[in-house]
Amino acid sequence: MEKVNIKVSGMDCATCALSITKYLQKEGLQNVKVNFVSGDVSYEKTGEINVEKIEKGIESLGYHVAGEDHHDHAGHNHADHASNASPILPFLKNHWHRFIFCMVFTLPLFVAHIIHIHALMNEYVQLALTIPVFIVGMDFFGRSALRSTLKGIPNMNVLVTLGAVSAFGYSIYGMAIGKAHEFMFFESTATIITLVFLGNFLEERTIEKTQESLKQLAVSKKIMANMIAYDAEHNEHIFPIESKDLKVGDLLLIKSGEYVPMDCKILSGEVDVNEAIITGESVPIHKVMKDGLIGGSIVESGNVKAMVTAAGEDTVLANIIKMVQDAQTEKPPMQQLADKISGIFVPTILGIAILTVLGNYFVAHVTFAESLLRAIAVLVIACPCAMGLATPAAIAVGLGRAAKHGILFKNAKSLEVFKDIKQVVFDKTGTLTTGKFQVAGFKFEVGSEEEFKRMVYSMEKYSNHPIAKAIASEWKIKDDIRWAKIEEVKGFGMKAIDKEGNGYAASSYKGVEQLTKEDQHNIYITKNGALIGWVDVADEIREEAKQIITMLHTKNIKTVLLSGDKKEKCDAVAKQLNIDEVYAEQTPEQKIEQVGAFTAQMPTAMVGDGINDAPALAKATVGISLSDASQIAVQSAQVILMHHGLKNLPMALGLGKHTYITIKENLFWAFAYNIVAVPVAAFGLLGTYGPTYGALIMGLSDVVLAVNSIKLKWKKVL
Numbered sequence: 001m002e003k004v005n006i007k008v009s010g011m012d013c014a015t016c017a018l019s020i021t022k023y024l025q026k027e028g029l030q031n032v033k034v035n036f037v038s039g040d041v042s043y044e045k046t047g048e049i050n051v052e053k054i055e056k057g058i059e060s061l062g063y064h065v066a067g068e069d070h071h072d073h074a075g076h077n078h079a080d081h082a083s084n085a086s087p088i089l090p091f092l093k094n095h096w097h098r099f100i101f102c103m104v105f106t107l108p109l110f111v112a113h114i115i116h117i118h119a120l121m122n123e124y125v126q127l128a129l130t131i132p133v134f135i136v137g138m139d140f141f142g143r144s145a146l147r148s149t150l151k152g153i154p155n156m157n158v159l160v161t162l163g164a165v166s167a168f169g170y171s172i173y174g175m176a177i178g179k180a181h182e183f184m185f186f187e188s189t190a191t192i193i194t195l196v197f198l199g200n201f202l203e204e205r206t207i208e209k210t211q212e213s214l215k216q217l218a219v220s221k222k223i224m225a226n227m228i229a230y231d232a233e234h235n236e237h238i239f240p241i242e243s244k245d246l247k248v249g250d251l252l253l254i255k256s257g258e259y260v261p262m263d264c265k266i267l268s269g270e271v272d273v274n275e276a277i278i279t280g281e282s283v284p285i286h287k288v289m290k291d292g293l294i295g296g297s298i299v300e301s302g303n304v305k306a307m308v309t310a311a312g313e314d315t316v317l318a319n320i321i322k323m324v325q326d327a328q329t330e331k332p333p334m335q336q337l338a339d340k341i342s343g344i345f346v347p348t349i350l351g352i353a354i355l356t357v358l359g360n361y362f363v364a365h366v367t368f369a370e371s372l373l374r375a376i377a378v379l380v381i382a383c384p385c386a387m388g389l390a391t392p393a394a395i396a397v398g399l400g401r402a403a404k405h406g407i408l409f410k411n412a413k414s415l416e417v418f419k420d421i422k423q424v425v426f427d428k429t430g431t432l433t434t435g436k437f438q439v440a441g442f443k444f445e446v447g448s449e450e451e452f453k454r455m456v457y458s459m460e461k462y463s464n465h466p467i468a469k470a471i472a473s474e475w476k477i478k479d480d481i482r483w484a485k486i487e488e489v490k491g492f493g494m495k496a497i498d499k500e501g502n503g504y505a506a507s508s509y510k511g512v513e514q515l516t517k518e519d520q521h522n523i524y525i526t527k528n529g530a531l532i533g534w535v536d537v538a539d540e541i542r543e544e545a546k547q548i549i550t551m552l553h554t555k556n557i558k559t560v561l562l563s564g565d566k567k568e569k570c571d572a573v574a575k576q577l578n579i580d581e582v583y584a585e586q587t588p589e590q591k592i593e594q595v596g597a598f599t600a601q602m603p604t605a606m607v608g609d610g611i612n613d614a615p616a617l618a619k620a621t622v623g624i625s626l627s628d629a630s631q632i633a634v635q636s637a638q639v640i641l642m643h644h645g646l647k648n649l650p651m652a653l654g655l656g657k658h659t660y661i662t663i664k665e666n667l668f669w670a671f672a673y674n675i676v677a678v679p680v681a682a683f684g685l686l687g688t689y690g691p692t693y694g695a696l697i698m699g700l701s702d703v704v705l706a707v708n709s710i711k712l713k714w715k716k717v718l
Contacts, residue, residue, distance in 0.1 A: 199699015
């Protein structure tokens with residue numbers, strides 16, 4: 001299966017997203033995800049399915065698949081909502097243009113009804129003023145309503161269209177029978193269309209605000225790079241090139257004050273780099289030869305020569321943006337009820353509108369004109385958008401704020417489940433401790449010191465474990481042993497066989513417990529089953545660890561230390577940090593069992609790094625990994641904390657909790673609004689101007705939800 005990501009504009013509400021989802025599923029596509037807030041659409045297809053045909057099908061529904069030239073790095077569409085541009089009225093390119101155009105004709109109609117200007121009350125003048133507004137309204141709402149109805153998924157524009165057509169048709173009927181002044185609904189027709197355009201414009205703008213953090217993360221810039229090239233005589237030449245044209249392996253000169261154009265590795269020189277765009281931390285980081293530079297970060301001082309290691313969609317920044325966008329398309333459990341209701345909303349409101357006419361006219365004995373006005377008010381005040389917007393708007397802001405602070409959520413569900421976390425399990429090495437080890441001591445029984453170090457380095461260089469990396473870095477040599485076979489065994493260490501058939505191992509105490517009673521060392525070295533030495537390393541506790549554990553305790557969250565390290569070392573760390581429970585000397589299999597047991601008891605988050613933690617991270621309610629952890633641990637976790645260890649854990653927990661609170665508030669408002677507004681309109685409590693008030697209130701209802709979601713950008717969550 002091949003995954004396809006596209007950008008679709010023109011979606012107004014959850015029913016729009018539902019119509020695209022059903023169409024794609026009908027075409028045989030799998031894992032379809034549609035987010036009407038961001039316009040992101042993704043699906044998986046087999047090789048024989050034609051992408052162009054799929055895109056044409058989406059456009060036949062009344063939406064627009066944006067071309068590549070309409071995108072910046074965040075995938076944001078700059079086509080000025082080109083999907084909404086009319087083929088009949090191309091000068092009206094967006095909702096603001098339509099609102100201004102319609103307002104010119106609607107204002108005289110509205111004023112005439114307020115202060116009764118005789119000339120403007122003439123039915124032909126009213127008709128002349130209404131026709132341009134009606135044409136614009138039907139060109140947009142009518143086309144969209146017809147297309148969605150023909151596809152079997154009527155959207156909210158069906159309600160607006162029926163309201164406007166009913167009012168306009170009733171007025172035309174009055175003119176035809178010579179009783180125009182008794183049937184004068186032209187003002188209602190124009191006002192409904194004009195105010196809904198205003199509401200759509202305000203909704204668009206406020207929804208765009210929910211995407212602001214993501215756009216700031218990937219602000220589109222033509223970054224110029226200084227490319228290094230050599231001629232036939234090996235003379236160095238430096239010339240400017242756009243960052244988008246760079247390829248892996250290109251050599252660059254990056255100077256003080258410049259953006260790092262793509263992910264690079266430093267070949268020479270030293271720099272202080274501001275990586276706030278990725279981590280949210282503005283304190284510069286000192287980088288030296290062989291260190292990586294992240295594309296989009298800023299060199300604050302120093303100059304380096306560097307080689308491009310990733311370009312385009314493969315860069316760290318591009319992957320972060322992609323991860324956030326993918327998470328936005330996920331639907332958490334809370335949204336499922338709203339989606340089900342949105343799916344039957346339009347037919348339900350149509351039924352209520354019909355009952356409103358019949359009930360008011362036959363039961364309440366209200367005039368037919370007044371009954372029709374109330375039904376029109378029902379049609380235009382009802383808002384399926386609010387229910388569809390409640391969750392994605394809050395998630396967009398929550399994910400955007402998280403990304404801005406160096407917290408990446410792989411899916412929206414993990415945002416929601418944070419509200420229930422009652423227990424946090426920590427790995428020790430590289431999580432509660434810095435993972436930056438130094439060799440504190442060693443002993444060898446045979447051979448020379450040089451030979452012992454060569455043997456240890458030659459094995460540990462193949463390991464991803466932080467202790468192994470530290471030893472390999474400190475004891476690095478050029479003349480390492482070329483093994484016939486070498487492998488890393490989870491929970492044990494390294495095993496190797498040289499070309500003469502001798503077996504070597506660098507393991508924890510469990511690998512040598514039959515050979516010695518000394519269990520206080522970190523790495524034990526054996527040759528052909530005989531113990532020939534050991535290595536000790538020193539690690540330090542992260543400076544923020546104590547504060548993080550204390551914060552969790554103030555929130556009544558239980559803390560657990562789960563480690564494969566020695567019990568004495570784990571107990572010492574737990575005592576220093578005041579951790580509630582300790583499980584030491586755990587194999588990867590035992591870690592999985594323990595985390596499974598913890599999760600069965602109560603919702604549990606696990607924070608870890610390293611290859612041994614990956615299965616346990618996947619087993620937890622929420623797996624949290626540090627970004628400098630091993631790649632497999634990052635892939636197994638649902639939440640990634642960028643670069644600064646545990647520092648952002650409270651923010652991650654707080655954002656998860658408050659995003660859920662915001663979703664609950666939004667859904668409450670969305671349901672309460674429709675439960676209250678529809679009966680108010682049906683019983684005529686909006687008065688003579690029911691359709692006008694209804695259109696205005698409907699437009700503002702979405703804005704209220706979006707604004708409530710935007711508050712999450714600044715809300716205190718810790």
